[in-house]
Amino acid sequence: MLDGSDGTAGASQAQLQPAAEDVRTQLDILLASPDLDASARARKFLRYVVEETLAGRANRIKAYAIGTEVFSRSADFDAQGDPVVRIEAGRLRRALERYYLSDGQADPVVITIPKGAYIPHFSWHTPPAADASASVAPQTHNPVATPPRRRWTPWLTAASIVLAFLAGLVLWGTWRDSAPRTLQTSAHVPPGGPTLVVMPFAALGEPSAARTYADGLTEEVLSQFARFKEITVLGRETSRSIPPGADAARIRHDLGVRYVLEGSVRAAAHRLRIAGRLLDADTGAVLWSQTYDEDLQVRDLLTIQDDVARKVATAVAQPYGIIQRAYQTRTSARPPDDLEAYACTLRFYDYRAALSEESHATIRTCLERAVALHPEFATAWAMLAVLYLDEDRFGFNPRTEPVTAVQRSLDAARRAIRLDPENVRALQSMMMALFFARQPDEALAVGERAVALNPNDTELLGEFGTCLAQAGTWQRGAELIEQALARNPGHSGYYSGVLAVYAYMQHDYAQAESLIRQAALEKFPLYHFVAAVIYAQLGKAPEAAEARDQFLRMRPTIFEHWDEEMAKRNYRPEDAAHYAEGARKAGFPVPAQTAAEVALQASPPQR
Incomplete structure (x- = not known):
């Protein structure tokens, strides 16, 4: 009341x-x-x-x-x-x-x-003391009308300190003897996936300032890690219960986590030095470490906290980051039949890096088995949606079923979102499926929502940038892909390939050649097509012929439905016509007049 x-x-x-x-x-x-x-x-x-x-x-x-x-x-x-x-x-x-x-x-x-x-x-902010004789009722969400009485006295202050000290001893003993094991997770955590605890960042240097900075940075790092659904992060209450100086082996024993992130903030005048490192709690090995030097006269505290936390989370938790690589190394030693459902998601990222038709079929089967065993596993459904889509957009292992590959992709993506509406991988798969269902506006709106949820996810940035570019927003698309490349250079082949297309569409064929040579996706058919049209525009006939022949060996029938291939990728007529021009120069059997060229001829001249 x-x-x-x-x-x-x-x-x-x-x-x-x-x-x-x-x-x-x-x-x-x-x-x-x-x-x-x-x-x-x-x-x-x-x-x-x-x-x-x-x-x-x-x-x-x-x-x-x-x-x-x-x-x-x-x-x-x-x-x-x-x-x-x-x-x-x-x-x-x-x-x-x-x-x-x-x-x-x-x-x-x-x-x-x-x-x-x-x-x-x-x-x-500092709860006022109640009368000693009063019994305290539980708090509710409603404020009350009577203002508080502030009766702090020296003896009460001393008593509070003693009580706080005793409470700390009790909490330490409780944690040491029977550590909390409740994870801050949802029903949609990845089965068998890696778990992480973020230690409170240590405060070094000037005590008051450093403590504030360290507490704020710990909170921001936790928030950034929580955006990645492929790992399980223990909640802040569990993190705060860990006493200073606790070693990784003890944390592993008591909390059951595999990875520990610890760090420190040193403050001196207007300078900050922030250090972080990731430990394998099983072995004590340092898997990653980084130091960030900041100047509070150049950037404000909140900007620094946000930027550093993003960098830490991206390096450690993104799909191609430190934890995923370490976890994959550990699981890959087991026989394939014994791999847990989570291992399928790791193999999905291998497939995305190489874009190989051979691995596509294997991982599709693996993920179908995973969702059969774990129908609530949203991330697996999202990845399966991408693999279904690749049957259509890349021609990988298409199935002869009454339901089309794009529709199966949409269905799997919708299921993933129903299970976990804030799962970035689910939103990414929905974006991709909608895009190839020829609903680019709806697809890009979903992509914007996904990036707002997790702007650190390089897998998402690369795919969203690709959709933006193909729909005609080439510059912003390229900027997002360059961000993904800077944060995840290990996935450079895919990103470089899309940037090569961007350079081609800008008629910068020299830059396009440099980028396509960096891509080197030999098992990916469209890589050879893009290389062929670039070489043809540069007048490099032998290289163009070699790339053309390789593509035709892999996808000999694609030119029978050229207009459909361009339409489902949502290319603007001028971009599709530019592709057709280069393809003819490379010797591909492109129709004499494409739908895009007809549309351009029918358009009124630009004034």
């Missing part, structure tokens, strides 16, 4: 919780603060949930209500299919956490949005 009129317990609670006017004052401070790193839409979200709670309507705060009343979605808004509310809630939650770790440390009232809900929680 807002008036706190339910007896002694209510009176004690009134001392512990902020009044409605205190909460509104804090809300005004937040919304006016340039230090709250939140968009106008997120601030509107915050005001809505706070005011609804203060008005006693917390039970109305649901995804549908937020979507329609805050984000102006229509009455048929589907909160499961459109994750806008979940995405914005996550961003707002992180923005509030950062604010209170830095510029909001002195604010009297703390407003948070607990994970898994949209109803805000209100508390005093």
Whole structure:
């Protein structure tokens, strides 16, 4: 109740919780603060949930209500299919956490949005003491009208310190003897996949500043890691329960994790040195380490935290990152029949790097077996959607079934999203399936949502960049692919191939040749086609003939339906016509007049 009129317990609670006017004052401070790193839409979200709670309507705060009343979605808004509310809630939650770790440390009232809900929680930054005789009622989400009484006395302060010390000893003993084993996961964690715990970053140098920086960086790293669904990351409560100096072997024994990320922040004047390293908890081996030097006079703290956390997460947790490579090395020694379902996802990334028809069939079968055993495994369904699509777009191992490959791809992608709406791999597969179903606008909208969820995922960046480029947004597409290449140089063949096409479309044939030579995807048919048209435009007839003959050996019938191949890739008429020009020069049996060329001839001249 807002008036706190339910007896002694209510009176004690009134001392512990902020009044409605205190909460509104804090809300005004937040919304006016340039230090709250939140968009106008997120601030509107915050005001809505706070005011609804203060008005006693917390039970109305649901995804549908937020979507329609805050984000102006229509009455048929589907909160499961459109994750806008979940995405914005996550961003707002992180923005509030950062604010209170830095510029909001002195604010009297703390407003948070607990994970898994949209109803805000209100508390005093330093909870005031209650009367010794009062029994304390459990906290609720509703603020109370009576302002707190602040009766801190020296003896109470001393008692608090003693109690905190004793509580710390109890927690340490509990962790040491019976460590918590509950992971912060969902029902959709990868079966048999790697697990990781992020140790609280150690504070070195100036104690007060370094501690704030270290705490904020730990939180941001946890948030960034949580975006990658192929690994399981223990929650922040478990991370915080690990005592300083605990060794990796003990953490492995007590928590059952395989990988430990630890780091430190050293502050001196306006300089920061941030160090991080990844340990194999089984062996104690250092799998990765990196140091970042930053200047607070050049970049602000939140920008530094966000940038460093992104770099750490990308290096360690992305699909082609340190953990995946280490885990694959460990599992590859087992006989193929004994590989767990998760191993199929690792082999999927091998296939994506080489784009080999031989491995396509094997991994498709493996993933089909995985989803049969684990029908809730969203990531496996998403990867299977990509393999089904490759039957159509690359001609790999097509099946003669009543349902087309593109439709099977769409069905698998939809299932993945139903299982886990915020799974980036699921959204990526839906984007790709929609794109080849000739729905490019819908596909690119899904791609934008996926990148908003995890801009560190190089597999996603490369595929989204490819879709953007083929649909005509060549420059932005190329920029995303170059980002993916910079973050994941080990996957350079695929990225270089797409960048070669970009250079070709810009008539920069010399750059296109340099890039296609770097690609070297010998088992991928379209690699040879792109190489042939580039060499032909450069007048290098022998090289063009060799690449042409290799492609025709691999895909001899593709030119019988040339127009369809161009259409399903959503090329603009001018780009498809440019391809046809180069293909004819290379000696490919392209139709005498393609649909794209007819469309261009029918178009009015540009003025």
